Amino acid sequence: MTTRPLRRPAAASAVQDAGCHAGPDHLCMPEDARKRAARRLNIARGHLDAIVRMLDDPDAYCVDVLRQIKAVQGALSGAGEVVLRGHLEAHVATASTRGDSVELVEELMEALKYT
Amino acid sequence: MTTRPLRRPAAASAVQDAGCHAGPDHLCMPEDARKRAARRLNIARGHLDAIVRMLDDPDAYCVDVLRQIKAVQGALSGAGEVVLRGHLEAHVATASTRGDSVELVEELMEALKYT
Amino acid sequence: MTTRPLRRPAAASAVQDAGCHAGPDHLCMPEDARKRAARRLNIARGHLDAIVRMLDDPDAYCVDVLRQIKAVQGALSGAGEVVLRGHLEAHVATASTRGDSVELVEELMEALKYT
Amino acid sequence: MTTRPLRRPAAASAVQDAGCHAGPDHLCMPEDARKRAARRLNIARGHLDAIVRMLDDPDAYCVDVLRQIKAVQGALSGAGEVVLRGHLEAHVATASTRGDSVELVEELMEALKYT
Numbered sequence: 001m002t003t004r005p006l007r008r009p010a011a012a013s014a015v016q017d018a019g020c021h022a023g024p025d026h027l028c029m030p031e032d033a034r035k036r037a038a039r040r041l042n043i044a045r046g047h048l049d050a051i052v053r054m055l056d057d058p059d060a061y062c063v064d065v066l067r068q069i070k071a072v073q074g075a076l077s078g079a080g081e082v083v084l085r086g087h088l089e090a091h092v093a094t095a096s097t098r099g100d101s102v103e104l105v106e107e108l109m110e111a112l113k114y115t
Numbered sequence: 116m117t118t119r120p121l122r123r124p125a126a127a128s129a130v131q132d133a134g135c136h137a138g139p140d141h142l143c144m145p146e147d148a149r150k151r152a153a154r155r156l157n158i159a160r161g162h163l164d165a166i167v168r169m170l171d172d173p174d175a176y177c178v179d180v181l182r183q184i185k186a187v188q189g190a191l192s193g194a195g196e197v198v199l200r201g202h203l204e205a206h207v208a209t210a211s212t213r214g215d216s217v218e219l220v221e222e223l224m225e226a227l228k229y230t
Numbered sequence: 231m232t233t234r235p236l237r238r239p240a241a242a243s244a245v246q247d248a249g250c251h252a253g254p255d256h257l258c259m260p261e262d263a264r265k266r267a268a269r270r271l272n273i274a275r276g277h278l279d280a281i282v283r284m285l286d287d288p289d290a291y292c293v294d295v296l297r298q299i300k301a302v303q304g305a306l307s308g309a310g311e312v313v314l315r316g317h318l319e320a321h322v323a324t325a326s327t328r329g330d331s332v333e334l335v336e337e338l339m340e341a342l343k344y345t
Numbered sequence: 346m347t348t349r350p351l352r353r354p355a356a357a358s359a360v361q362d363a364g365c366h367a368g369p370d371h372l373c374m375p376e377d378a379r380k381r382a383a384r385r386l387n388i389a390r391g392h393l394d395a396i397v398r399m400l401d402d403p404d405a406y407c408v409d410v411l412r413q414i415k416a417v418q419g420a421l422s423g424a425g426e427v428v429l430r431g432h433l434e435a436h437v438a439t440a441s442t443r444g445d446s447v448e449l450v451e452e453l454m455e456a457l458k459y460t
Contacts, residue, residue: 019173029170029177037180038170045163048156055144055153058134062144062202065152066226069195073188080184085454087177092437093446101438109430111181200339207322208331216323224315249403259400259407267410268400275393278386285374285383288364292374292432295382296456299425303418310414317407341411 033086037079044075084112148201152194159190199227263316267309274305314342378431382424389420429457 020028051068054060092108095101135143166183169175207223210216250258281298284290322338325331365373396413399405437453440446 021174026174027176028173029175029180031173033177034170034173034175038167041163041167041170041184045160045167048160048163052153052156052160055149055156058143058146058149059136059141060144060149061142062148062198062206063222063226065144065198066195066202069156069191069198070226073191073195076184076188076191080181080188081454081458083177083180083184084457085450087181088437088450088453089446091177092433093440093450095438097441101434105430105433105438107178108433109426111178111185112429113426196339196343199342200335203322203335203338204331207318208325208335210323211327216319220315220318220323223318224311227314228311251404256404257406258403259405259410261403263407264400264403264405268397271393271397271400271414275390275397278390278393282383282386282390285379285386288373288376288379289366289371290374290379291372292378292428292436293452293456295374295428296425296432299386299421299428300456303421303425306414306418306421310411310418313407313410313414317411321407337408341408341415 027091029083030086030090033082033090037082037086040075040079040082044072044079047072047075142206144198145201145205148197148205152197152201155190155194155197159187159194162187162190257321259313260316260320263312263320267312267316270305270309270312274302274309277302277305372436374428375431375435378427378435382427382431385420385424385427389417389424392417392420 020031022028047068051065051072054065054068087108092104095104135146137143162183166180166187169180169183202223207219210219250261252258277298281295281302284295284298317338322334325334363376365376367373392413396410396417399410399413432453437449440449
């Protein structure tokens, strides 16, 4: 595992969370991105609940269900964008000052791969 | 709206649901696909709950959250595949015998568009 | 391999190609979809040529290249939609009358999987 | 437009191209990524040529064409990954030292959006 020093460069505009235990081996998600991603995922969860209820009805029609699933996938993509943007700003854009560019880029490319 | 006659061709292997009110204007999702899609969406919902809880922790790390969101998107794609397969077998493959090919294909292409 | 009889149901609106050797084991792409997909792929090829030339320039900027690649991917998706629509209309919608629904749906689900 | 100073931080491992006119307003693609992306795009182009020729044959089958289009899309995604990785390493990971994090992240999020 790579070591990631606590020191944050001044250029990082992302607000660091009070409860964050950032340390040599850990970077915390910016609080704003964390809150906004949670809000979006909560909405997606409500939407998913509605699809599950919809599937209790023997009259449900396939294409209606497909459309609803696509809508939830869109909401999850939106939450993923919030997280990715926060990560790029707070951690990737500051990587060369911490010296962990190679690890962070490798890790991110891996995480983006499986859609 | 297109009219879709109740008559089902013998070739449709999909089991029709007892509670389905299929009629001139309505096709019901095959029961098997409906049950299996619901099971998969329930699992995705549990996974989504776990991500929302994960985001309560100020120590959450962006890339971990990204990976979890991707996993739920994969589960939703799996549920979507179940629904699509059921629709192709029960409704699209039998369209020319009902005479609603044009409408069904148009509707499906539209539903598949937004990923 | 499944056998696919030459007989085409009247419901298939797709024009069958003069040169098509459709037979027990073969379905041909509707001529219109074939011509339109070729036109779109030709345009995508020209665009791809332009990106390759762009990459000869040491001043090329990553994000410009990324955007151009996305544009070609969009063009390929458009060509894929033309092919899919033709296949659904000419072959999937008529499957139950030929008796090869199971094979056609299986084959299509497999082909749609790898995006 | 944002100004991007020529000065490169030592942490950037990407080899800078001899012919690159990087300056206050311009970042050049790392030479290695540029060469590798070009190679992959050339292969994709050859593959695309083969599909266009395949579509000259009235016997072409829809699902075969769909599969080939997917294969080219996969090749383009691979080329896009090479470009993205180079950009993250050479430009995004060094953004906070240049002071253009906000612009680079915004630009990248925008470019990643349209798949």
